[in-house]
Amino acid sequence: MNEITNVSRRGFLQGVFSAGALVLSVKLVPQSLLAAETGAPGTVDQAAFHPSMWVGIEPDGTVIIVAHRSEMGSGSRTALPLVLADELDADWKRVRIEQAIGDKRYGSQDTDGSHSVRDFYQPMREAGATARLMLVRAAAKEWGVPESECETDLHTVVHKSSGKKADYGKLATAAAQVPVPSKDELKFKPKSAWRYVAKGSPSYDLDTICCGKAGYGMDAQAEGMLFAAVQHPPVLGSKVKSYDDKAPLQVKGVQQVIAIDGFKGAPAFQPLGGVAVVADNTWSAFEGRKKLNATWENSPHSVYNSDEYKKDLQKTARTAGKVSRIKGDVDAEFAKGGKILEADYYAPHLAHVSMEPPVALADVRGDKAVIWTSTQNPQAVQEVVGAQLGIPPENVTCNVALLGGGFGRKSKPDYVAEAAILSKKTGKPVKVTWSREDDIKFGYYHSVAAMYMKASLGADGMPTAWLHRSVFPPIGSTFAEGAQYGDAGELGMGWTDVPYQLANFRAEVGPAVNHVRIGWYRSVANIYHAFAVQSFTDELAHAAGKDPVEYRLALLGDARKITPKDTPGFPESPAGYEYDTARLRRVIELAAEQSGWGKKKLGKGRGLGIAAHRSFLTYVATVVEVEVNNQGEIKIPRVDTVLDAGLVVNPEQTRNQFEGAAVFGTSLARYGEITAKNGVIEQSNFNDYQIARMGDAPYHVNVRVLESDAPPAGVGEPGVPPFAPALCNAIFAATGKRVRELPLSKIDFSAA
Amino acid sequence: MLRLKVNGVERTFDGDSQMPLLWYLRDILGLTGTKYGCGMALCGSCTVHQNGKAVRACVVPMSKAAGSEIRTIEGLSSDGSHPVQKAWMKINVPQCGYCQPGQIMQAAALFSSNHHPTDAQIDEAMAGNLCRCGTYQRIRAAIKDAAGERA
Ligand code: FES
Numbered sequence: 009m010n011e012i013t014n015v016s017r018r019g020f021l022q023g024v025f026s027a028g029a030l031v032l033s034v035k036l037v038p039q040s041l042l043a044a045e046t047g048a049p050g051t052v053d054q055a056a057f058h059p060s061m062w063v064g065i066e067p068d069g070t071v072i073i074v075a076h077r078s079e080m081g082s083g084s085r086t087a088l089p090l091v092l093a094d095e096l097d098a099d100w101k102r103v104r105i106e107q108a109i110g111d112k113r114y115g116s117q118d119t120d121g122s123h124s125v126r127d128f129y130q131p132m133r134e135a136g137a138t139a140r141l142m143l144v145r146a147a148a149k150e151w152g153v154p155e156s157e158c159e160t161d162l163h164t165v166v167h168k169s170s171g172k173k174a175d176y177g178k179l180a181t182a183a184a185q186v187p188v189p190s191k192d193e194l195k196f197k198p199k200s201a202w203r204y205v206a207k208g209s210p211s212y213d214l215d216t217i218c219c220g221k222a223g224y225g226m227d228a229q230a231e232g233m234l235f236a237a238v239q240h241p242p243v244l245g246s247k248v249k250s251y252d253d254k255a256p257l258q259v260k261g262v263q264q265v266i267a268i269d270g271f272k273g274a275p276a277f278q279p280l281g282g283v284a285v286v287a288d289n290t291w292s293a294f295e296g297r298k299k300l301n302a303t304w305e306n307s308p309h310s311v312y313n314s315d316e317y318k319k320d321l322q323k324t325a326r327t328a329g330k331v332s333r334i335k336g337d338v339d340a341e342f343a344k345g346g347k348i349l350e351a352d353y354y355a356p357h358l359a360h361v362s363m364e365p366p367v368a369l370a371d372v373r374g375d376k377a378v379i380w381t382s383t384q385n386p387q388a389v390q391e392v393v394g395a396q397l398g399i400p401p402e403n404v405t406c407n408v409a410l411l412g413g414g415f416g417r418k419s420k421p422d423y424v425a426e427a428a429i430l431s432k433k434t435g436k437p438v439k440v441t442w443s444r445e446d447d448i449k450f451g452y453y454h455s456v457a458a459m460y461m462k463a464s465l466g467a468d469g470m471p472t473a474w475l476h477r478s479v480f481p482p483i484g485s486t487f488a489e490g491a492q493y494g495d496a497g498e499l500g501m502g503w504t505d506v507p508y509q510l511a512n513f514r515a516e517v518g519p520a521v522n523h524v525r526i527g528w529y530r531s532v533a534n535i536y537h538a539f540a541v542q543s544f545t546d547e548l549a550h551a552a553g554k555d556p557v558e559y560r561l562a563l564l565g566d567a568r569k570i571t572p573k574d575t576p577g578f579p580e581s582p583a584g585y586e587y588d589t590a591r592l593r594r595v596i597e598l599a600a601e602q603s604g605w606g607k608k609k610l611g612k613g614r615g616l617g618i619a620a621h622r623s624f625l626t627y628v629a630t631v632v633e634v635e636v637n638n639q640g641e642i643k644i645p646r647v648d649t650v651l652d653a654g655l656v657v658n659p660e661q662t663r664n665q666f667e668g669a670a671v672f673g674t675s676l677a678r679y680g681e682i683t684a685k686n687g688v689i690e691q692s693n694f695n696d697y698q699i700a701r702m703g704d705a706p707y708h709v710n711v712r713v714l715e716s717d718a719p720p721a722g723v724g725e726p727g728v729p730p731f732a733p734a735l736c737n738a739i740f741a742a743t744g745k746r747v748r749e750l751p752l753s754k755i756d757f758s759a760a
Numbered sequence: 761m762l763r764l765k766v767n768g769v770e771r772t773f774d775g776d777s778q779m780p781l782l783w784y785l786r787d788i789l790g791l792t793g794t795k796y797g798c799g800m801a802l803c804g805s806c807t808v809h810q811n812g813k814a815v816r817a818c819v820v821p822m823s824k825a826a827g828s829e830i831r832t833i834e835g836l837s838s839d840g841s842h843p844v845q846k847a848w849m850k851i852n853v854p855q856c857g858y859c860q861p862g863q864i865m866q867a868a869a870l871f872s873s874n875h876h877p878t879d880a881q882i883d884e885a886m887a888g889n890l891c892r893c894g895t896y897q898r899i900r901a902a903i904k905d906a907a908g909e910r911a
């Protein structure tokens with residue numbers, strides 16, 4: 009770690025240092041970044057053999073595989089290269105992963121929506137099979153034997169009858185001369201020959217992470233860099249009236265005070281504006297910022313008060329809205345009377361709080377910018393930085409570091425734009441670090457939502473009609489001023505895709521005005537929709553006097569695939585991923601069985617609750633066991649989750665994701681709530697915006713990943729939506745108290 | 761001029777003595793394994809050892825670090841061979857990994873004073889270390905695994 013390394017020939021620093029600079033210092037370039045070796049533009053392209061932009065093979069046999077999606081813990085940086093390595097028949101120990109810079113050539117790099125493996129499984133297979141075939145052809149030619157007699161065996165081409173063998177490295181140069189085969193020449197391995205796919209591997213970065221050497225955006229450093237903190241407007245859209253530009257300079261280390269313009273029109277990914285303090289270390293920048301004494305103009309959003317806003321949303325949810333899916337006539341059915349249930353559900357704003365807050369390092373020189381950051385979306389970084397600096401996006405090199413969590417926040421590169429603006433103004437590399445307070449007070453919040461539910465039950469206890477109405481400020485409002493209705497994407501997450509077989513059904517959406525930036529958040533609208541639908545389902549089961557598992561299965565009805573053709577208004581799934589009620593049924597049955605549902609003897613104050621939900625094309629059922637004592641304290645001794653995500657490339661990492669989703673779900677269900685007063689966010693750090701700690705997280709989460717030949721679906725997000733309703737249903741079973749509003753910390757569960 | 765030892769190396773510091781140790785380690789020494797997560801001793805990301813005890817570097821001013829021996833994740837072992845690190849790898853604990861240097865340093869401190877912690881002791885010792893990715897179950901398993909290896 010302390011040895012001095014000549015890193016100037018390493019491509020990954022191109023641009024951060026001026027061309028040809030000899031960089032000789034661990035201090036300036038921490039080992040962590042060397043270890044990560046992320047963002048090496050062109051290393052694959054420079055390999056002896058590089059049949060595509062995805063893979064290169066060096067004469068020493070090192071296989072370089074490009075990871076073009078961002079790694080934030082969900083595992084795509086390991087999973088996709090595993091797919092390629094498997095088809096290549098490469099030795100995983102000889103694979104080096106190279107993190108791609110932002111580049112349109114890769115297609116979408118926006119790592120959100122849990123679709124990295126779904127979208128790139130096939131391209132990775134093809135890239136691996138292409139390289140393997142070319143290596144085989146190179147060997148066959150060299151040995152003068154038919155290609156059909158050659159095969160591969162772990163990084164080696166083998167000619168069985170003659171016993172000839174050649175390592176991939178030895179063949180790399182010759183393979184580079186072989187014409188690239190067409191797709192229909194490719195042969196894929198049979199499943200029985202898979203080495204890595206569906207078997208998995210620990211994260212590629214496991215060792216460096218455990219040694220503290222993994223390179224996160226927070227760890228990026230450049231020669232002569234400055235450190236900045238930005239004072240953002242306390243209310244969205246307010247402009248700075250005055251500030252003290254002298255006092256911060258009294259703080260040792262502070263160098264400059266620089267104003268940043270606010271956004272124009274809808275905020276999108278533009279900077280919020282405010283005043284930056286630039287210093288020679290992060291702490292001085294934070295300290296200097298405290299001395300700014302800034303005052304702010306009013307903003308139209310100063311009217312935002314969460315208490316009143318909630319009442320407004322709930323009122324709207326009780327008022328007829330826009331119909332987004334309809335079948336039969338719920339009103340006619342309700343008019344018949346009988347047993348009618350109504351309920352109002354509510355879920356507040358949430359903040360992402362990835363452990364690593366937003367952070368970016370920018371080095372702007374002339375009409376070029378080099379960025380080092382934790383981003384889920386490097387191409388958006390190119391665009392936003394380009395627009396802010398008035399240079400073409402291609403002039404922006406975005407190096408992608410490891411992300412210390414993302415959860416959707418880091419798809420939005422407003423913080424990167426800040427660093428670029430400050431680098432341009434100072435003429436030096438600048439790293440902008442958001443404090444935790446910045447992260448919580450100035451986020452792109454998960455939407456607050458009010459949902460109204462109504463159903464009538466027939467003699468058999470099953471619903472004869474179901475109406476629900478969702479009201480939330482939409483994500484669209486961040487991108488288009490005045491957007492007030494959730495769009496098909498948000499409604500397709502748990503609202504219009506309710507899979508119950510119902511004669512009369514109507515889903516509606518009502519309008520809501522945004523007062524903060526609304527953004528994607530791990531599993532997005534599925535969170536509040538699944539909370540309402542899965543809790544209300546439980547309410548109906550209890551009203552009907554039926555077992556909640558049996559009731560759910562009955563609601564699903566016939567095993568069938570649901571498409572918008574037979575069910576108008578139902579969201580369209582990609583081909584091959586149609587909503588399959590049989591798959592949802594199966595995870596419900598297996599989760600119930602695994603949890604001991606109906607068999608287990610539970611003591612006083614204990615209860616089981618179930619919820620099941622498909623999101624990101626993955627079917628998940630979760631059973632939560634809860635214990636509520638007389639003081640109203642909640643413990644979660646056990647969670648059972650069963651998922652069907654189609655083919656799962658890395659089951660071990662997927663289990664880890666779903667264990668984590670239970671904790672993420674615990675955090676939002678128990679504590680998650682962001683509120684505003686006069687437009688100012690009231691929470692600021694982990695003291696008043698809590699997330700689950702070890703002792704209040706579920707003690708044991710049993711995750712079962714079903715084996716499946718169905719095409720791969722998402723794993724990063726789908727574990728989250730069923731958790732909160734399963735927990736709340738368990739609380740009902742344990743205490744008889746129905747939870748219709750989150751978070752739980754505001755509800756008194758002590759025995760009356 | 762302050763003096764302290766970081767990972768066995770003598771260091772001097774003549775900056776603002778109120779600067780938290782965290783930023784000295786990260787911005788001045790370039791030891792970026794120690795992470796920032798909250799700055800208020802609420803998350804444990806910045807956990808290091810001061811004279812063998814786990815402390816939150818974000819709230820230890822340099823004036824209080826003076827004269828002490830600091831160990832960071834980079835100094836826990838040169839190659840990841842500390843029993844806690846080995847257990848972390850075996851159990852595949854991390855997701856994003858950002859909190860893990862702090863978790864490992866906290867666990868290593870627990871481990872040095874108690875080779876066979878109970879669940880309650882683990883919960884108590886680790887209560888100050890947040891993991892947003894939710895790896896707590898594996899952290900507990902890894903601590904127990906490390907204890908088993910020692911046994
Ligand atoms: S950064 Fe020190 S405890 Fe959070």
Ligand code: FES
Binds near residue numbers: 854
């Ligand atoms: S592994 Fe991501 S915060 Fe702990």
